[in-house]
Amino acid sequence: MSDDKEPKKSSGRQTVRDKAVRVKTARGRKNSSTRWLQRQLNDPYVREAQRLGYKSRAAFKLKELDEQLGLIKKNTVAVDLGAAPGGWCQVLNEHKADHIVAIDLIEVTEVPNIEFIQMDFTDNDAPDKLIEMLNGKRPNLVLSDIAPNTTGHQKTDHLRTMALVEMAWDFALNTLADGGHFVAKVFQGGTGKELLDQMNPHFEKIKHVKPKASRKGSPETYLVALNFKSTV
Numbered sequence: 001m002s003d004d005k006e007p008k009k010s011s012g013r014q015t016v017r018d019k020a021v022r023v024k025t026a027r028g029r030k031n032s033s034t035r036w037l038q039r040q041l042n043d044p045y046v047r048e049a050q051r052l053g054y055k056s057r058a059a060f061k062l063k064e065l066d067e068q069l070g071l072i073k074k075n076t077v078a079v080d081l082g083a084a085p086g087g088w089c090q091v092l093n094e095h096k097a098d099h100i101v102a103i104d105l106i107e108v109t110e111v112p113n114i115e116f117i118q119m120d121f122t123d124n125d126a127p128d129k130l131i132e133m134l135n136g137k138r139p140n141l142v143l144s145d146i147a148p149n150t151t152g153h154q155k156t157d158h159l160r161t162m163a164l165v166e167m168a169w170d171f172a173l174n175t176l177a178d179g180g181h182f183v184a185k186v187f188q189g190g191t192g193k194e195l196l197d198q199m200n201p202h203f204e205k206i207k208h209v210k211p212k213a214s215r216k217g218s219p220e221t222y223l224v225a226l227n228f229k230s231t232v
C-alpha cells in the first residue's frame, strides 16, 4: 500500500471509504493483480480523484508541479504526450488553457476542449501530426507523462523511458515557444548527462521533482525545465 500522505479532505468526518480495504485472492486472479487492486482501493489519491471527478490520480501530480512552479497560465497552449486517461488534460482545462493537443495509444474519452489523436508517439508521423493540430501555434508547455509498458527489468525499463523522454525533448526543442516549459516523467537514476547537456543552454533552470502524489515506491520522478529559449 502507498504510504503517501492523504490529501486534505473537505470534511474531517471519517467515512467507511476511509477504512483500509482488504482484497481477497480470487481464483483466476494473479497475486500481482490482487496487490494492484488492493493498492488502488486503499490509495487516498485514487479516492480523492474519484471524489473530484478526475480521470486519474496523476492529475494531482501535475497540480503539485504547477503549484510549486507556476507552469500553467490562462491561455496556455499545451501538448500532452501520453495523455490517457486524461487527468492532466482536465487540470489544463481548469486553468482555461487556450489549446490542448493530446496523444496516446489509448483513447481519451469525455474530456472536453482537447484535440486528441490516438497514435503511437514514436511513429515517424506523430510529431508532424501534433504540429498540424497546433494550427500554427507554438506550445508554452510540452508535457510528457508517457510510461512505456514495463518489463520488470529495471535497466530495460529505464532505457525505454529515457528513449521516449529524448523523443519528447526533441519535439519540445522544435516547437516550444520562448519562455515555455517542458515536463517529462523520468526514472530515478535521472536524466542522462548527455541529454541534460543538450537541454541546459535552452532553459533558465532544470530540476527533478517528485510530487507527493507520486508513489514513494515508484522509481518515477519528473524532469521540469523552465523558461525555454530557442536560440542559444
Ligand SMILES: C[S@@+](CC[C@H](N)C(=O)[O-])C[C@H]1O[C@@H](n2cnc3c(N)ncnc32)[C@H](O)[C@@H]1O
Pocket: 055, 056, 058, 059, 081, 082, 083, 084, 085, 086, 087, 088, 089, 103, 104, 105, 106, 119, 120, 121, 122, 145, 146, 147, 148, 149
Ligand atoms: C501514466 S499514463 C498517463 C496519465 C495521464 N497523464 C493522466 O493524467 O491521466 C501513461 C500513458 O502513456 C501512454 N503511452 C505509453 N507509450 C506511448 C506511446 N509510445 N505513444 C503514446 N502514448 C504512450 C500509455 O498508453 C498511458 O496512457
